[in-house]
Amino acid sequence: QVSVALKEGQVTPTQLCQRCLALIRSTKFLNAYITVAEETALKQAEESEKRYRRGQPLGVLDGIPVSVKDNFNTAGIETTCASNMLKGYISPYNATVVQKLLDQGAVLLGKTNLDEFAMGSGSTDGVFGPVRNPWSYSRQYKEKSVSKSHSEDEESNWVITGGSSGGSAAAVSSFTCFAALGSDTGGSTRNPAAHCGVVGLKPTYGLISRHGLIPLVNSMDVPGILTRCVDDAAVVLGSIAGHDPKDSTTIQDNFMPFELPDLTDVSKLSIGIPKEYHAPGLSSEILALWSKAADLFKDAGAKVIEVSLPHTRYSIVCYHVLCTAEVASNMARFDGLEYGHRSDMNESTESMYAATRREGFNDVVRGRILSGNYFLLKQNYENYFIKAQKVRRLIANDFVKVFRSGVDILLTPTTLSDAVPYMEFIKEDNRTRSTQDDILTQAANMAGLPAVSVPTALSEKGLPVGLQFIGRSFQEKQLLTIAKWFEKQVKFPMIQLEEVKRLDHGVFQHQKSASFS
Amino acid sequence: RAAAELLAHLERLALVDFRDAEGVERLQKAIQFADRLQEVNTDGVEPMDSVLEDRCLYLREDNVTEGNCTKELLKNAREKVEEYFVAPPGNIPLPKLDEQETFLQGS
Numbered sequence: 001q002v003s004v005a006l007k008e009g010q011v012t013p014t015q016l017c018q019r020c021l022a023l024i025r026s027t028k029f030l031n032a033y034i035t036v037a038e039e040t041a042l043k044q045a046e047e048s049e050k051r052y053r054r055g056q057p058l059g060v061l062d063g064i065p066v067s068v069k070d071n072f073n074t075a076g077i078e079t080t081c082a083s084n085m086l087k088g089y090i091s092p093y094n095a096t097v098v099q100k101l102l103d104q105g106a107v108l109l110g111k112t113n114l115d116e117f118a119m120g121s122g123s124t125d126g127v128f129g130p131v132r133n134p135w136s137y138s139r140q141y142k143e144k145s146v147s148k149s150h151s152e153d154e155e156s157n158w159v160i161t162g163g164s165s166g167g168s169a170a171a172v173s174s175f176t177c178f179a180a181l182g183s184d185t186g187g188s189t190r191n192p193a194a195h196c197g198v199v200g201l202k203p204t205y206g207l208i209s210r211h212g213l214i215p216l217v218n219s220m221d222v223p224g225i226l227t228r229c230v231d232d233a234a235v236v237l238g239s240i241a242g243h244d245p246k247d248s249t250t251i252q253d254n255f256m257p258f259e260l261p262d263l264t265d266v267s268k269l270s271i272g273i274p275k276e277y278h279a280p281g282l283s284s285e286i287l288a289l290w291s292k293a294a295d296l297f298k299d300a301g302a303k304v305i306e307v308s309l310p311h312t313r314y315s316i317v318c319y320h321v322l323c324t325a326e327v328a329s330n331m332a333r334f335d336g337l338e339y340g341h342r343s344d345m346n347e348s349t350e351s352m353y354a355a356t357r358r359e360g361f362n363d364v365v366r367g368r369i370l371s372g373n374y375f376l377l378k379q380n381y382e383n384y385f386i387k388a389q390k391v392r393r394l395i396a397n398d399f400v401k402v403f404r405s406g407v408d409i410l411l412t413p414t415t416l417s418d419a420v421p422y423m424e425f426i427k428e429d430n431r432t433r434s435t436q437d438d439i440l441t442q443a444a445n446m447a448g449l450p451a452v453s454v455p456t457a458l459s460e461k462g463l464p465v466g467l468q469f470i471g472r473s474f475q476e477k478q479l480l481t482i483a484k485w486f487e488k489q490v491k492f493p494m495i496q497l498e499e500v501k502r503l504d505h506g507v508f509q510h511q512k513s514a515s516f517s
Numbered sequence: 518r519a520a521a522e523l524l525a526h527l528e529r530l531a532l533v534d535f536r537d538a539e540g541v542e543r544l545q546k547a548i549q550f551a552d553r554l555q556e557v558n559t560d561g562v563e564p565m566d567s568v569l570e571d572r573c574l575y576l577r578e579d580n581v582t583e584g585n586c587t588k589e590l591l592k593n594a595r596e597k598v599e600e601y602f603v604a605p606p607g608n609i610p611l612p613k614l615d616e617q618e619t620f621l622q623g624s
Contacts, residue, residue: 092589206569219567245577249567252575317553324547328531335532337602339593348609354532366533367540371547373531387554389564394557396565431547448568473568 002178003060006052013052013063017045017107020065024109024176030132032170034070035078036110041065044107051105060235062105067177069168070111071118072223073212074098077108081214082126083116085360086340095212096247097181097223097240104239109177112167116362117331118183118216120430121191121437123166124422125364131166133159133196133419133463134174139496140462159419159463162195162437164188165224169196172226173495179236182224185216186319186434187414187441189224190453194414194466197455197495199483201225201233202441204474205448206251208237209244217326218249220319220445230454230484234260237476251474258477263485267301272407276312279439283417285459290413293456293467296489297411307407309398314391315443316435321375321388327365328372334360364430396447403472409482410470413440414453418463440468450476452483455492464492529611 005011024036048063057063068074071081073091080086094102102108115125124130135141136158145157161170165182169192172180182189184202193200201224208223215221223240227233238257244250273294278287298304336342336356343355361369375384402410415437425433444451450473453466469486471479524541528534535541587600596603 089593092586092592206572245582248574249569251569251572311557314554314557317551320547321551321554332532337594337596337604338590342595346605348611349604349607350532350609350611352605354528354534354611357533358536361533363536363540363543366536367543367547369531369533370527370535370540370544371551373527374544374548375551377527377530384551384554386564387557387559388551389566390559390562391554391557393562393565394559396568429543431543435550 002064006063007057009052013045013048013107014042016063017041017065017109020109020176023174027134027174027176030134030170030174031129032112032131032167032174032176033067033110034080034082034113034128034167037077037108040076041107041109044102044105048105048107058103058105059239061101061239063107064105064179065107065109065177066101066179066181067109067112067168067171068098068181069114069165069183071114071183071214072098072111072181073214074108074111077111079111079214080128081117082114082128083360083362083365084127084341085334085357087127089340093212096209096244098212100240101181112165112171112180114167115164115364117214117365118164118185118188119327119364119368119434121163121187121434122160122425123163123192124160124425125362125430127362130422131161131170132422133161134170134497135159135197135419135463135495137497138462140458140493142462144460144462156423157421159421160195160425162192162415162419164192165226166192168226169193169198169200172196172198172228174497178227179232180226182226183213183216183221184224184445185221186323186438186445189226190414190441190451190466190468191437193226193453194455194468195419195464197464197466197492199227199230199233199455199487200453200466201237201480202444202451203237203241203476204450205445206249207241207255207450207474207476209242209247209250211244211246215330217323218330219322219326220448222445230452230480230487231260233452234258234480237480253474260477260481260484263481265301266297266482266485269297269302269409269482270407271297271302271304272307272402272410273304274307274309274312274402274410274412276309277412277440279313279416281416281436282413286413286415286417286465289456289465290411290467293411293486296486305407307402307405307410309395309402309443311391311395311398312443315395315446316439318388318391318395318446319438319442320435321384322392324368324372325375325385326372327368328376331361331365331369336360367431392446395443399443399447399449399470408472409479412468412470414466414468415440418459418461418465444470449473450479452479454483454487454490456490458493532611
């Protein structure tokens with residue numbers, strides 16, 4: 001809708017950009033952005049405006065404000081990964097996906113907040129502070145929360161966004177941009193998407209280039225897409241997917257961008273409900289929503305069957321070992337010599353490295369590096385690392401077996417519960433939280449399969465809940481088509497934010513529109 | 518104690534320190550957690566390196582497509598001289614850190 005508005009001249013790219021920037025300023029308390037690139041964004045918007053005036057927009061994304069998680073390299077803009085190690089680091093190049101977005105004319109508003117180096121499931125552990133879920137300030141949440149004094153409890157009752165791409169999810173959810181890039185290694189795009197009521201797509205491993213994405217786990221990382229509706233996700237996917245010679249883990253198959261058809265008949269579909277995803281700790285609300293969704297498909301004529309993925313409960317342990325091992329290796333590049341923080345210690349190379357890393361990394365990162373090194377020790381390699389790789393194959397095979405048996409897509413919850421208040425979340429440490437929260441999303445990363453979280457309904461507390469679809473490798477079109485049908489059926493409510501209402505005037509409708517395509 | 522040696526060895530390998538007893542405990546818990554892997558029967562299963570293992574890696578033509586960005590790359594380094602990154606002397610081993618207070622139980 002916004003794209004059409006831009007084409008018809010109802011609103012100009014610079015107006016759009018300025019409104020988004022103003023909204024970013026007024027929602028600063030969300031702490032969704034680490035860096036706001038005002039000048040470059042306005043310049044990009046001006047360029048876009050010139051193109052529209054000539055009647056030659058680059059495509060649907062021309063002039064659309066987007067934001068990018070701060071672990072993607074962006075030329076000339078600080079890239080920190082929410083860590084002291086990279087504070088002040090100005091990337092000399094654009095990540096491939098960022099470049100692709102810019103080539104389509106998108107306007108890059110800024111870099112969003114995350115957990116330090118994308119490790120975490122709450123977006124609470126970065127050095128720039130935690131991200132607040134915009135829904136904490138929504139009328140829907142405030143109405144449902146029992147509070148004695150409004151202003152006092154607002155300060156302490158705010159809920160987390162989920163992680164680690166919390167800033168991106170909050171940015172999209174609060175209307176400050178129309179799409180955002182996140183990254184997904186264990187659920188880092190889908191988890192905050194579910195908590196913030198936006199669509200979170202994790203593409204198949206190998207579809208989108210990771211060049212320029214600061215790596216966490218090379219064999220599981222993918223760039224993720226966060227948007228307000230499924231159609232938008234398909235549009236963004238269309239512009240950033242495809243082989244990249246700079247990333248040897250991208251497949252060479254030709255990628256054709258697609259438009260999602262409007263599915264009317266689901267009777268030929270077979271939906272799998274994996275029983276192991278009824279995990280301990282799953283809230284009864286979400287369980288009920290999951291059943292309702294299954295019934296929705298059943299009533300529409302689809303075949304809904306229970307399936308089994310027996311190794312699901314080991315995916316977190318497996319992830320724990322493989323992730324820490326790869327992290328130990330990937331974080332070794334941060335030694336202070338070529339870029340990033342460098343300690344003043346100058347006695348010897350090794351002591352300088354050690355001091356730099358002690359000063360630059362927080363406890364979570366350091367803990368994972370040390371654990372990873374432990375699992376990679378010669379005496380432990382076979383029992384931990386190789387063992388985890390074997391378990392990984394078993395997990396991936398579970399999915400292969402299920403999909404081979406005729407199931408088209410899997411339907412599962414995305415999170416165990418709705419977003420929790422920050423004060424509660426921090427009572428447990430990062431690893432425990434990740435262990436609990438990643439359980440429903442991790443296996444898709446293990447097997448490299450595409451998955452999408454679609455906002456489904458509001459919980460009793462007035463917070464969003466999402467459900468997850470997991471599809472076959474490289475079948476994003478099928479996955480998103482079904483997700484789009486589902487989205488239409490559930491009619492998820494729009495967030496009612498006071499800040500947005502204050503700036504509301506006629507043309508601002510475009511800002512609030514759910515889709516830009 | 519063997520455990521303290523292991524900790525020192527890990528710190529040297531990782532070039533990151535435990536900092537305090539909490540850090541050591543964190544490692545302990547991590548190992549306990551990972552031990553659950555032993556419950557799974559993996560006889561006859563090959564380790565999986567990548568989900569794309571069924572596809573061939575490719576090689577491209579040996580032509581230079583990018584480079585010559587010395588100035589850009591040097592911009593981010595703190596200590597440099599002409600076109601060199603400057604590091605402190607490398608042949609001095611890392612000094613031994615103080616003994617930790619707690620020890621790793623078992624392996």
